Amino acid sequence: MPAMVSETISELRVRYAETDQMGVVYHANYLVWCELGRTDFIRALGKSYAELEREGVRLAVSDVTMRFHAAARYDDPIRVHTRLTAIGSRRLAFAYRVVRADTDTLLVSATTALVSIDMTGRLAAMPQDVRAVLEAAVLPADDGR
Amino acid sequence: MPAMVSETISELRVRYAETDQMGVVYHANYLVWCELGRTDFIRALGKSYAELEREGVRLAVSDVTMRFHAAARYDDPIRVHTRLTAIGSRRLAFAYRVVRADTDTLLVSATTALVSIDMTGRLAAMPQDVRAVLEAAVLPADDGR
Amino acid sequence: MPAMVSETISELRVRYAETDQMGVVYHANYLVWCELGRTDFIRALGKSYAELEREGVRLAVSDVTMRFHAAARYDDPIRVHTRLTAIGSRRLAFAYRVVRADTDTLLVSATTALVSIDMTGRLAAMPQDVRAVLEAAVLPADDGR
Amino acid sequence: MPAMVSETISELRVRYAETDQMGVVYHANYLVWCELGRTDFIRALGKSYAELEREGVRLAVSDVTMRFHAAARYDDPIRVHTRLTAIGSRRLAFAYRVVRADTDTLLVSATTALVSIDMTGRLAAMPQDVRAVLEAAVLPADDGR
Numbered sequence: 001m002p003a004m005v006s007e008t009i010s011e012l013r014v015r016y017a018e019t020d021q022m023g024v025v026y027h028a029n030y031l032v033w034c035e036l037g038r039t040d041f042i043r044a045l046g047k048s049y050a051e052l053e054r055e056g057v058r059l060a061v062s063d064v065t066m067r068f069h070a071a072a073r074y075d076d077p078i079r080v081h082t083r084l085t086a087i088g089s090r091r092l093a094f095a096y097r098v099v100r101a102d103t104d105t106l107l108v109s110a111t112t113a114l115v116s117i118d119m120t121g122r123l124a125a126m127p128q129d130v131r132a133v134l135e136a137a138v139l140p141a142d143d144g145r
Numbered sequence: 146m147p148a149m150v151s152e153t154i155s156e157l158r159v160r161y162a163e164t165d166q167m168g169v170v171y172h173a174n175y176l177v178w179c180e181l182g183r184t185d186f187i188r189a190l191g192k193s194y195a196e197l198e199r200e201g202v203r204l205a206v207s208d209v210t211m212r213f214h215a216a217a218r219y220d221d222p223i224r225v226h227t228r229l230t231a232i233g234s235r236r237l238a239f240a241y242r243v244v245r246a247d248t249d250t251l252l253v254s255a256t257t258a259l260v261s262i263d264m265t266g267r268l269a270a271m272p273q274d275v276r277a278v279l280e281a282a283v284l285p286a287d288d289g290r
Numbered sequence: 291m292p293a294m295v296s297e298t299i300s301e302l303r304v305r306y307a308e309t310d311q312m313g314v315v316y317h318a319n320y321l322v323w324c325e326l327g328r329t330d331f332i333r334a335l336g337k338s339y340a341e342l343e344r345e346g347v348r349l350a351v352s353d354v355t356m357r358f359h360a361a362a363r364y365d366d367p368i369r370v371h372t373r374l375t376a377i378g379s380r381r382l383a384f385a386y387r388v389v390r391a392d393t394d395t396l397l398v399s400a401t402t403a404l405v406s407i408d409m410t411g412r413l414a415a416m417p418q419d420v421r422a423v424l425e426a427a428v429l430p431a432d433d434g435r
Numbered sequence: 436m437p438a439m440v441s442e443t444i445s446e447l448r449v450r451y452a453e454t455d456q457m458g459v460v461y462h463a464n465y466l467v468w469c470e471l472g473r474t475d476f477i478r479a480l481g482k483s484y485a486e487l488e489r490e491g492v493r494l495a496v497s498d499v500t501m502r503f504h505a506a507a508r509y510d511d512p513i514r515v516h517t518r519l520t521a522i523g524s525r526r527l528a529f530a531y532r533v534v535r536a537d538t539d540t541l542l543v544s545a546t547t548a549l550v551s552i553d554m555t556g557r558l559a560a561m562p563q564d565v566r567a568v569l570e571a572a573v574l575p576a577d578d579g580r
Contacts, residue, residue, distance in 0.1 A: 016474070016484075017173060017467045019166040021219055026162050027351040028321035032452045035318075039451070039510070049451075050510040061317040064356040071350075071411065074166055075474070075485035121361065161329070161339075162322045172496040173470075176463035177307045184306070184365070194306075195365040206462040209501040216495075216556065220329070220340035266506065307461050311454035311509055318452060364456055 006139045008041045010080040011101065014072050024071035030108045031064065034096045037082035038112070041094070045133050056119055057126060059092065063113040069106045077101035085141040087134050089125045090116045095141050111141075151284045153186045155225040156246065159217050169216035175253045176209065179241045182227035183257070186239070190278050201264055202271060204237065208258040214251045222246035230286040232279050234270045235261045240286050256286075295427045298331040300370040301391065304362050314361035320398045321354065324386045327372035328402070331384070335423050346409055347416060349382065353403035359396045367391035375431040377424050379415045380406045385431050401431075441574045443476045445515040446536065449507050459506035465543045466499065469531045472517035473547070476529070480568050491554055492561060494527065498548035504541045512536035520576040522569050524560045525551045530576050546576075 012033065020026040042049045049059070072078060079101045086093040091113060098108040118124040126134070157178065165171040187194045194204070217223060224246045231238040236258060243253040263269040271279070302323065310316040332339045339349070362368060369391045376383040381403060388398040408414040416424075447468065455461040477484045484494070507513060514536045521528040526548060533543040553559040561569070 015467060016165055016470055017171050020161055021164040021166065021168045022348060022350065023166045024350075027354070028162060028318045028325075031318035031321070032450060035451055048510055053509075058312060060312065060314075060358070060361075062358050064317070064354065066354040068350070068352050073485075074488075075483055160322060161325055167493060167495065169495075172499070173463045173466035176466070177305060180306055180463075193365055195363075198364075203457060205457065205459075205503070205506075207503050209462070209499065211499040213495070213497050218340075219343075220338055306455055307463060309456040310451055311456065311458045313456045316452050 005041065005044045005137045006083065008037065008044050008082050010037045010040045010082065012036065012078050012080070014074050014076045014078060016074055019074050024073055027066070027068065030066060030068075030098055030110065031112075033078065033080050033098060034082075034094070034110050034112060037080035037096050038094055040080075041082040041084065041137075045137060047130070047133075052130065055127070057130065058117045058119065058121075059114040060117050060121075061112050062091075062115045064110070066108055066110040068108055070100075072098075072100060072107050078107075083139050083141075084134060084137050085111070085139065087131065087138055089131065090123050092116075092134065093141075150186065150189045150282045151228065153182065153189050153227050155182045155185045155227065157181065157223050157225070159219050159221045159223060161219055164219050169218055172211070172213065175211060175213075175243055175255065176257075178223065178225050178243060179227075179239070179255050179257060182225035182241055183239055185225075186227045186229065186282075190282060192275070192278075197275065200272070202275065203262045203264065203266075204259040205262050205266075206257050207236075207260045209255070211253055211255040213253055215245075217243075217245060217252050223252075228284050228286075229279060229282050230256070230284065232276065232283055234276065235268050237261075237279065238286075295331065295334045296373065296429045298327065298334050298372050300327045300330045300372065302326065302368050302370070304364050304366045304368060306364055309364050314363055317356070317358065320356060320358075320388055320400065321402075323368065323370050323388060324372075324384070324400050324402060327370035327386055328384055330370075331372045331374065331427075335427060337420070337423075342420065345417070347420065348407045348409065348411075349404040350407050350411075351402050352381075352405045354400070356398055356400040358398055360390075362388075362390060362397050368397075373429050373431075374424060374427050375401070375429065377421065377428055379421065380413050382406075382424065383431075440476065440479045440572045441518065443472065443479050443517050445472045445475045445517065447471065447513050447515070449509050449511045449513060451509055454509050459508055462501070462503065465501060465503075465533055465545065466547075468513065468515050468533060469517075469529070469545050469547060472515035472531050473529055475515075476517040476519065476572075480572060482565070482568075487565065490562070492565065493552045493554065493556075494549040495552050495556075496547050497526075497550045499545070501543055501545040503543055505535075507533075507535060507542050513542075518574050518576075519569060519572050520546070520574065522566065522573055524566065525558050527551075527569065528576075 081097040096110045163174045226242040241255045371387040386400045516532040531545045
């Protein structure tokens with residue numbers, strides 16, 4: 001895994017299935033977009049999460065925070081900004097900003113903490129090479145944004 | 146597995162997450178309810194699908210038809226009527242009627258065909274005991290309804 | 291709206307559609323269950339959220355926290371315990387404990403804050419009668435649990 | 436609306452949320468991808484479905500068929516080929532082929548019929564200009580594929 005990544009940007013368009021009868025995106029779906037951001041972030045480091053899973057690494061979400069600033073609507077172009085804010089031997093933390101791409105309006109800010117588990121579901125240290133690449137990509141959350 | 150089942154009825158209430166901005170249930174979600182009906186049907190035969198999976202049986206959907214008659218809305222009470230309409234050594238077919246429970250309005254009629262596969266995804270005959278119980282529960286679709 | 295409610299318990303069973311390839315419930319789906327708990331809590335106060343919406347009240351999620359303690363699996367029986375922990379003229383806060391019903395294992399603890407908006411999406415005070423009933427049902431979060 | 440479209444191709448990547456514990460994409464999610472294909476098809480004709488809805492046009496799914504040929508997995512690159520196969524004053528029919536983009540493997544073939552309804556849910560003829568553009572884009576299903 002090569003890399004010098006500090007933030008990745010993922011692009012998507014709101015699907016009809018993601019709206020609810022309030023006419024906006026159903027709130028739980030932003031977590032799906034955060035995961036999409038996380039997937040792109042890990043891929044940018046040189047190895048996809050799909051490959052990591054095939055090697056026995058599992059990253060399970062342990063904590064979530066989300067704050068909703070404005071609502072996304074059907075067909076809106078969306079950008080998810082993803083950063084890795086902390087990493088230990090068995091834990092990672094990501095921060096996300098979900099914005100409307102055409103107006104740059106902040107829609108949701110979110111964080112997720114993840115734990116590294118093995119295939120039986122027990123906490124397990126990440127492989128050393130994976131951790132080294134992740135460590136190089138950390139950008140602490142206290143950077144003023 | 147004991148049993149003398151010909152139709153099961155599953156009950157649920159429409160979740161907000163299942164609606165879309167048209168103010169009705171998003172069409173793909175009826176397939177989730179059909180699967181819920183199938184799960185209840187199999188459980189009624191004496192062994193849950195979760196147990197079948199632990200024994201190595203996998204039933205994968207191979208064909209779907211759905212016809213939409215009327216729309217379900219948030220918080221509506223729903224009933225899914227499920228029948229097994231055909232069974233072979235490696236195939237099953239189910240038929241469903243999704244109705245609004247308080248008015249008996251027919252919302253969706255659907256069918257799914259399933260194939261029995263092993264854990265590697267290849268077609269595989271169902272265990273003889275499972276098949277025997279299923280065969281006893283078949284109610285052909287040409288029964289006039 | 292009559293009432294003297296302090297906690298409601300909602301029951302459900304994990305759907306196949308709610309699992310992911312890690313073999314457990316996909317994390318975003320717990321938010322759907324929390325909303326189901328919230329719906330039942332409001333209904334227990336005497337008026338369903340569906341009715342509130344027809345009267346022009348909209349409650350939009352503004353903040354979410356979730357902590358994952360253990361994983362739910364397909365077909366597990368689930369209970370969602372829901373409490374109202376705070377209420378103002380335009381804001382409410384709920385706390386949830388999602389447990390596995392047959393073992394009482396705590397799976398997820400979560401909170402959501404909601405804001406009252408009108409049909410155009412602007413912050414709007416809740417109707418006085420709705421607020422009065424909600425206020426009678428508040429159980430602050432600092433009650434030692 | 437300009438146009439001379441006969442087939443559109445939509446690209447996406449399988450999300451983790453779209454898998455189930457069988458390790459493949461949950462079958463109902465292909466319908467979400469078909470809708471995405473339909474959205475892109477309509478947009479290619481010169482006016483987005485979001486705009487059509489703002490003009491009062493609603494297209495509701497009335498019939499679905501799906502046949503599953505092979506399973507998509509997490510992170511697979513997917514292409515949805517979408518064609519309009521029939522159109523009347525109040526009805527449209529689309530056909531889809533969902534393929535794995537890197538191997539061209541056919542995963543799912545599907546059809547959906549849609550009806551044009553007004554904002555109260557009643558059948559309503561499509562606006563003449565919308566229908567004219569759609570008619571020019573029809574490619575009947577009996578074209579040998």
